Amino acid sequence: MILEALAFYVFSGILVIASLLVISARNPVHSVLYLILAFFNAAGLFVLLGAEFLAMILVIVYVGAVAVLFMFVVMMLDIGPTELQQGFLHYLPTGGLIGIILLIELLIILGGWHFSPELAKTVGAPIPPLTKETNTHAIGAVLYTRYIYLFQSAGIILLISMVGAIVLTHRRRQDVRTQKISSQVNRHPRKTVELQNVEIDKGI
Amino acid sequence: MAEIWTNYGWPLTWIILKIFMIIVPLMISVAYLTLFERKVIGAMHLRKGPNVVGPFGLLQPIADGLKLFFKETVIPTGSNTIVFVLAPIVTFVLALLAWSVIPVGAGLVLADINVGILFLFAISSLGVYGVLMAGWASNSRYAFLGALRSAAQMVSYEVSMGFVIVTVLMCVGSLNLSDIVEAQRTVWFVFPLLPMAIIFFVSTLAETNRHPFDLPEAEAELVAGYNVEYSSMTFALFFLGEYANMILMSAMTVILFLGGWLPPFNLSIFNLIPGPIWFAAKISLCLFVFVWVRATLPRYRYDQLMRLGWKVFLPISIGAVAVIGGVLVASNILPLNNTG
Numbered sequence: 402m403i404l405e406a407l408a409f410y411v412f413s414g415i416l417v418i419a420s421l422l423v424i425s426a427r428n429p430v431h432s433v434l435y436l437i438l439a440f441f442n443a444a445g446l447f448v449l450l451g452a453e454f455l456a457m458i459l460v461i462v463y464v465g466a467v468a469v470l471f472m473f474v475v476m477m478l479d480i481g482p483t484e485l486q487q488g489f490l491h492y493l494p495t496g497g498l499i500g501i502i503l504l505i506e507l508l509i510i511l512g513g514w515h516f517s518p519e520l521a522k523t524v525g526a527p528i529p530p531l532t533k534e535t536n537t538h539a540i541g542a543v544l545y546t547r548y549i550y551l552f553q554s555a556g557i558i559l560l561i562s563m564v565g566a567i568v569l570t571h572r573r574r575q576d577v578r579t580q581k582i583s584s585q586v587n588r589h590p591r592k593t594v595e596l597q598n599v600e601i602d603k604g605i
Numbered sequence: 606m607a608e609i610w611t612n613y614g615w616p617l618t619w620i621i622l623k624i625f626m627i628i629v630p631l632m633i634s635v636a637y638l639t640l641f642e643r644k645v646i647g648a649m650h651l652r653k654g655p656n657v658v659g660p661f662g663l664l665q666p667i668a669d670g671l672k673l674f675f676k677e678t679v680i681p682t683g684s685n686t687i688v689f690v691l692a693p694i695v696t697f698v699l700a701l702l703a704w705s706v707i708p709v710g711a712g713l714v715l716a717d718i719n720v721g722i723l724f725l726f727a728i729s730s731l732g733v734y735g736v737l738m739a740g741w742a743s744n745s746r747y748a749f750l751g752a753l754r755s756a757a758q759m760v761s762y763e764v765s766m767g768f769v770i771v772t773v774l775m776c777v778g779s780l781n782l783s784d785i786v787e788a789q790r791t792v793w794f795v796f797p798l799l800p801m802a803i804i805f806f807v808s809t810l811a812e813t814n815r816h817p818f819d820l821p822e823a824e825a826e827l828v829a830g831y832n833v834e835y836s837s838m839t840f841a842l843f844f845l846g847e848y849a850n851m852i853l854m855s856a857m858t859v860i861l862f863l864g865g866w867l868p869p870f871n872l873s874i875f876n877l878i879p880g881p882i883w884f885a886a887k888i889s890l891c892l893f894v895f896v897w898v899r900a901t902l903p904r905y906r907y908d909q910l911m912r913l914g915w916k917v918f919l920p921i922s923i924g925a926v927a928v929i930g931g932v933l934v935a936s937n938i939l940p941l942n943n944t945g
Contacts, residue, residue, distance in 0.1 A: 454780075464727070
C-alpha cells in the first residue's frame with residue numbers, strides 16, 4: 402500500500418513538473434523530450450490503475466510514433482529560442498482570452514458536477530472485474546461488440562484524414578526518373594546482353 | 606524492523622539479485638557477440654579474424670572494452686551537453702530494460718506481465734530516441750543526417766512488425782510471452798507462418814540498423830552516422846546497446862516463431878536439455894543469420910529501403926492479418942478466451 406502511494410506520488414509529481422516544463426522550456430527539442438517524460442509517467446499511472454494494456458498502447462502510439470514525428474519536425478525546423486519569443490505580446494491577448502474562457506467553462510461544468518443517486522443502479526457492468534479477466538480481453542470484449550460502430554467510425558475518420566493529407570501534399574513530378582522494379586526484373590537477359598566474337602586488334 | 610525486512614527488504618534484494626542474474630550473462634554475451642561476429646565474418650572472408658589476444662582471440666572483447674574505457678570522453682563544444690550524454694544512456698538502458706519480460710525458460714522470467722509482447726514492442730520502438738537525441742545533440746551534419754535516416758527507417762519497419770506480431774497473437778490468444786511460447790508446443794509458428802517469420806526477421810534487421818539496412822551509419826557517405834561525435838565510454842554504450850538490441854530482437858524472433866525454450870521435438874532425449882540452453886541455442890542461430898547477412902548482402906539504397914518497408918512488407922502483413930484471421934475463424938480454431 403505504501404509502495405503504491407509512493408509510486409503514485411512519484412509518477413504524478415514528475416508528470417506535473419514535466420508538463421510544466423513542456424510549455425516553459427526554451428528549446429523546442431527539450432520540450433518534446435519533456436513531453437515524452439510526461440507520457441511515460443502517465444503510462445505509469447495507468448499501470449497503477451491496473452490498466453496495463455492502455456499503458457502499453459500509450460507508450461507505443463504516443464511515445465513510439467507520434468512524439469518521434471514531433472521530434473523529427475522540431476529538429477528539422479531548427480527554431481531557436483529567440484524566434485519563439487517573437488510576437489509573444491502580440492498573441493498574448495487572444496490566447497489569454499481563449500484560455501480564460503475555457504477555464505471558466507471548465508469551472509462551470511466541474512462545479513455543477515454531481516452523480517444522480519439512481520446512476521449506480523442503471524450502470525450495467527460491461528467489463529468483468531480485473532481479477533477474472535485480463536484487461537486486454539475486457540477491452541476487446543466491449544470494443545468489438547457494444548461499441549463496434551463507434552470503433553468503425555473512428556477508423557473511417559482516421560482513414561479519410563490520412564487520404565486527405567496524402568492528396569493535399571502529394572505531387573507527381575514529371576522530371577524525375579523513378580525505378581520500375583517490375584520492368585527491371587522482367588527484362589530478358591537475351592535483350593540486354595550479347596555475346597560477340599571479337600577479332601583481336603579490331604574491336605567492335 | 607523485522608517486518609520491514611520481510612515485507613520490503615527481502616523482495617527488493619531478491620529482485621536486484623535476479624536483475625544481476627539477467628544482466629551479467631547478457632553483458633558477457635554482448636562482449637562475445639562482437640568476437641563471434643568478427644570470427645564468423647573472418648571465416649566467410651577466408652581470414653582468421655582476431656586471434657592474437659588470448660587463446661583463439663578470446664580476450665579480444667575485454668581488450669576492446671578496456672581500450673574504450675581508458676580513452677578520454679570528448680564532448681564537442683557546440684553540442685547540447687545534457688542530451689549528448691543522455692543519448693547513449695537511453696540506448697543502453699532501453700536495450701537492457703526489455704530483458705525484464707523475456708522468459709528464458711518455463712517460469713524463468715523477472716516480470717511475467719500480461720502484456721509482455723506489447724511491452725517488448727514499446728521498448729523496441731523507443732530505441733529510435735537514443736539515435737535521434739545523439740544526432741541532434743552532436744550538432745554535426747553527418748550525425749544529424751544519420752539520425753534522420755534512422756528515425757524514418759525505424760518508424761517505417763515498426764509498422765509491419767506490429768502487424769506480424771498481430772498475426773502471431775491471433776494464433777495464440779494471449780499477450781503473455783510465456784503463453785506465446787506454450788502455444789507452440791505442437792508446432793512452432795515458423796512453419797505455418799513462414800512468410801510472416803521472414804518479414805519479421807527482415808524487419809528486425811532494419812529495426813536494429815544492421816546490414817543490409819545500416820544506412821544510418823553508412824560509413825562511406827556519413828562517416829559513421831549518428832555516433833560520429835562520440836568517443837570512449839559514450840561510444841561504448843552505443844555499441845553495447847546496439848549489440849544487446851541484436852540479441853533482444855533475436856530473442857523476440859525465437860519467442861514468436863521458434864518456440865522459445867521448447868525443444869524441437871517432444872522427445873525425452875531433447876527434454877533432458879534444460880530450456881534456457883535451447884533458448885540460447887536458438888538465439889545464437891538467429892545471431893548467426895544476422896552476421897551471415899552482413900557478410901553477404903550489399904547495402905540497400907535509401908529509396909529501395911523505404912519501398913520495401915511501405916510498399917512490400919506493409920501490404921503483405923496487413924493482408925496476412927486478414928487472411929490468417931479469416932482462416933482461423935472459418936476453420937473454427939480461433940483460440941478463444943478461456944481464462945475468464
